[in-house]
Amino acid sequence: MPPSDVTTVFNAEPGAGIITTCTKVDGVTLPHALGLALMLILDRHGIYTPCLTADHAYATLLVASGTGHRLAGAAPVSVHSGPDAWLALPPSNGMRWDTPPTLHAPLPDAEAIRPHLERAVRMAARCPGDLS
Template sequence: MGPINTSVPERASRTYRELLGWPVTTGHRYRPRSGCTCGEPGCSTPGAHPRREVAVLTGDEVALGGALIAATRYFDALVMPKETGLATLAALGEAVVVPCVVDETRAVLLVRAATGQHALENGLLPTVELRTGPTGWIALPPSHRTRWDTPPWHDRTGHPVLLPHGQEIRSHLLEALGHGRHAGAMSDVCGPVLGGFPEYCVYCERLVERTEETLLMLGFSASGARPSLYAHPECPKPRQLAPKRARRA
């Protein structure tokens, strides 16, 4: 199976329907000179939100430039600031694959249907919106300004990803929001935490401030899956033990 391409609306629509089993509808269109077809001045999601009249697409009749909208019937969606979403993915690493759609300001993490509330602290986090059930929705790529940071299929095989239970990402999401371990002592130890989530020394595992002096390795990758590493300047580096010599018989 070749690479899955969601840059073409017709192909993307077919992929969502046939590979993932997600019915999709056509949403509003984005017009470069006129903005969103909803006509709302200052629309916050131009070309990436539903129309009032919803009709599930059964073929490739996608309107030119129209958004692809999926109801949260077969998954739950956790909508949050982009920085928080990418920090959560970075904390998860390769342990759990969480499909994630991003636009310029937001990240949408997808978990198993009816489990999204288990990712939230006491069922509620102010900066995270849970969309669940047939009345919720998300805009799928190639809707205006959206793209997959982590697609819901495996790149090598093209097989669908098994969506994680919301509980599996709970601790990592709370960590990204600054509610994880040592959260109560963050301001006392290292002052304001940049990016909304704590950083820990790779040597002593205590909180460390992100500065040029404490930076050990600069991270890379679009999702932050290879994060930057920090350490206290006063922390000794682990001693490298010399290899043991083989004993003579």
């Protein structure tokens, strides 16, 4: 569908959504504040990671396909991976890009994110209620 048609559909159907399977990307979803704290750390280290948010409830980081499972157990995360998994994308209801994807930068392997996620979790432990 051409982009102009997508705009027309969304204007005509405000509750419409875009859903994609996780075959070319993995999604790692975590609590909103923790996800944004992690994004600040990743930005500081020059690790480009697309991120979308939903209603200040959670953040979903996009990582290289097949690598999201490497973050399981490091934090309260939900991993979306494979053809049976899916992600809602902006402009679906309540969804917005914190850091949009680009064609010029590859998605990071989740392993590159793990030490930074562990750091964000340690920070959250020192500030209960602020990053959960």
